[in-house]
Amino acid sequence: MNLLITGAGKGIGYAATEYALRAGHNVIAISRQIQALEALQAQYPTTLQVFSIDIAQAEALTSLLPCLQQAGKLDALIHNAGVLINKPFLDLTDEDWAQSWNVNVMATVRLTRLCLPFMGVVGKAHIVHVGSMGGFQGSTKFEGLASYSTSKGALATLTECLAVELAEKNIHVNCLCLGAVNTQMLQQVFPVYDAPMSSEQMGKYLIQFATEHTPFYNGKVLPVAVSVP
Ligand SMILES: NC(=O)c1ccc[n+]([C@@H]2O[C@H](COP(=O)([O-])OP(=O)(O)OC[C@H]3O[C@@H](n4cnc5c(N)ncnc54)[C@H](OP(=O)(O)O)[C@@H]3O)[C@@H](O)[C@H]2O)c1
Secondary structure (H helix, E strand, O other): OEEEEEOOOOHHHHHHHHHHHHOOOEEEEEEOOOHHHHHHHHHOOOOEEEEEOOOOOHHHHHHHHHHHHHHOOOOEEEEOOOOOOOOOHHHOOHHHHHHHHHHHHHHHHHHHHHHHHHOOOOOOEEEEEEEEHHHOOOOOOOOOOHHHHHHHHHHHHHHHHHHHHHHHHOEEEEEEEEOOOEOHHHHHHOOOOOOOOEHHHHHHHHHHHHHHOHHHOOOOEEEEOOOOO
């Protein structure tokens, strides 16, 4: 299958990319820092394509077009990139809010718009939003995460809206609301917390969900968590 994964340079996205390549998929991987991905490319020279892109920059995304055209079709679009700004509500500036929403929501919207001509219609395709338990309605909330959690909540609603609009094109859209996974992002908020989930475990699950569960879910916002946080 042909997959596009954002936030592939580290954490869950890197682990997902590595697992997808081992499973025999073709991967278009996006991050700003791509050193780790370039090292991986030496092992998978024909099935991994790496792009250093700041997804918050709308025009930068268009550099992906030739690669998408060459691939011809995309089976799964995995919106994994995310930014977390940890500040009390009154300290959050307009720039902080804009950054959270630009990376977590608007980049997702723009990238989906760019990729849609290459997805679905004949074969089934899957768009997976990587949300967070912080954006899951009724979940425990934590101080300092207002801009992050609301942007993830927006992804959950976007999932439900797109699932309706894209059903006729054979494209399913789902949101996985992750609980704690041991990555740099988690350490930013909970520096001494040892989560019961590794990025390798979650990366594997993400790829299995994106590639194998497509027929079973559409428009679903699913909690994927075994702990609080
Ligand atoms: N870890 C957890 O406990 C947890 C819990 C719930 C949800 N999540 C979600 O899971 C996803 C992956 O998180 P993680 O824990 O693996 O975090 P991470 O280790 O901080 O990785 C985040 C990824 O997003 C990319 N990214 C951020 N801003 C970007 C930008 N402007 N342009 C391009 N790429 C950008 C980063 O790449 P560069 O810096 O190289 O650009 C990096 O690859 C996120 O959406 C996060 O919200 C994580």
